[in-house]
Amino acid sequence: xxxxxxxxxxxxCKSGTSVKIECxxxxxxxxxxxxxxxxPKQSLMLMATSNEGSKATYEQGVEKDKFLINHASLTLSxxxxxxxxxxxxxxxxxxxxLDRGPLPNRREQYFGPGTRLxxx
Amino acid sequence: xxxxxxxxxxxxxxxxxxxxxxCVYETRDTTYYLFWYKQPPSGELVFLIRRNSFxxxxxxxxxxxxxxxxxxxxxxxxxxxxxVVDSAVYFCAPMGANTDKLxxxxxxxxxxxx
Numbered sequence: 001x002x003x004x005x006x007x008x009x010x011x012x013c014k015s016g017t018s019v020k021i022e023c024x025x026x027x028x029x030x031x032x033x034x035x036x037x038x039x040p041k042q043s044l045m046l047m048a049t050s051n052e053g054s055k056a057t058y059e060q061g062v063e064k065d066k067f068l069i070n071h072a073s074l075t076l077s078x079x080x081x082x083x084x085x086x087x088x089x090x091x092x093x094x095x096x097x098l099d100r101g102p103l104p105n106r107r108e109q110y111f112g113p114g115t116r117l118x119x120x
Numbered sequence: 121x122x123x124x125x126x127x128x129x130x131x132x133x134x135x136x137x138x139x140x141x142x143c144v145y146e147t148r149d150t151t152y153y154l155f156w157y158k159q160p161p162s163g164e165l166v167f168l169i170r171r172n173s174f175x176x177x178x179x180x181x182x183x184x185x186x187x188x189x190x191x192x193x194x195x196x197x198x199x200x201x202x203x204v205v206d207s208a209v210y211f212c213a214p215m216g217a218n219t220d221k222l223x224x225x226x227x228x229x230x231x232x233x234x
Contacts, residue, residue, distance in 0.1 A: 032220060043211065044165075044224045091163060097220065107153050107215060109222060111165035 003027055004096050006112035013084055013119055021079045021115045023094030029074040030096035034109060035067075038091040050077040074099075084119045091116050122147045122214040126225035133202050134233050140198045141228045143212030147193075149173075151217035154188070154195045159227070160208040168210075171195060173217075202232045 003026040013019050023033055031052045036044040048069055049057040056069035066088075068080040077096075081088055095109035123146040133139045145154065156168040169179065171188050179186050183200045199206055209229045213222040 034220070034222075041229075043226045044222075046221055046223075049220060093163075093165065095165075107220075108155075108167060108170055110167065111157075113162070113164040116163075 002096075002098065002108075002110040004094065004110050004112040006092075006094055006115050008115060009113060010116040011118070013117070015085050015119055016083055018080055018082045019084055019117060021081075021092055021094075021117075023077045023079070023096070023112055025075045025096040025110075028096070029099045030077075031074060031099050032097045033071060033077040034095045034097075035069060035077070035079050036093045036095070038093060038114075040091075044093060047079075052077075081117065084117070086119045089117055089119045122149070122152070122216055122223040124212050124214055124223055124225040126210075126212055126228050128228045129226070130229045130231070132231045132233065135203060136201050137232075138198060138200050139202050139230065139232075140196055141210050141212075141230065143195045143197065143225060145193050145195065145212070145214045147214055147216060149216040149218070153215045153217065155213045155215065155222060156186070156195075156197050157211045157213065157224075158208045159211065165211070168197075199230075202230075204232050204234055206230060207232045 005024045007022045033050040035047045038044045047062045050069045050071040052071045058064050071077040091114050093114040095111045125144045152173045154171040158166040185198045187196045209227040211227045212225045215222050
């Protein structure tokens with residue numbers, strides 16, 4: 001259980017175009033999902049917290065208008081990188097948190113396989 | 121806010137050796153959680169363990185064991201009889217009880233050679 005998928009697994013796009021990445025919880029409901037970015041050989045940096053039915057909460061320094069997040073259902077969150085530039089090239093990872101179960105269990109995040117974005 | 125230090129950037133061992141990955145954290149929360157995740161070359165993070173701050177018992181799961189020392193704010197991870205498949209980047213991540221945010225350390229890259 002607790003499987004999270006991401007689509008696409010990799011994408012190459014031209015500078016100035018927009019790219020949408022999907023994150024789905026396959027076998028559980030997730031009111032809350034998270035989006036991370038990871039540059040090569042670096043740690044994961046939290047970009048934003050995605051909440052179903054409400055606006056995402058962005059971390060300091062993350063441009064809301066550039067990284068659009070939509071969490072339209074209990075199993076799907078999308079991240080759209082608008083007007084992508086080469087510096088946006090990175091590994092984008094989403095995670096989902098269980099909605100049910102004992103509180104400590106609901107602290108666990110289950111990660112998707114990641115999406116490698118290359119902007120040329 | 122939480123902060124975590126994984127001082128070992130890279131560790132190389134030969135198969136069957138034991139290896140310990142260090143994790144030192146900082147937190148002002150009295151209640152918090154500590155996590156370890158594994159990131160193999162494929163990129164997907166694999167959840168290994170969650171430890172609650174009020175439970176200081178050490179835990180063993182097969183070849184994996186964790187040593188939680190609240191007095192020194194450390195949560196070290198030991199792999200016994202390492203295998204090539206253990207090669208990955210391992211992240212330690214604390215989380216305050218009143219937040220959803222995982223604060224990832226810089227990770228330790230473990231390479232296990234045959």
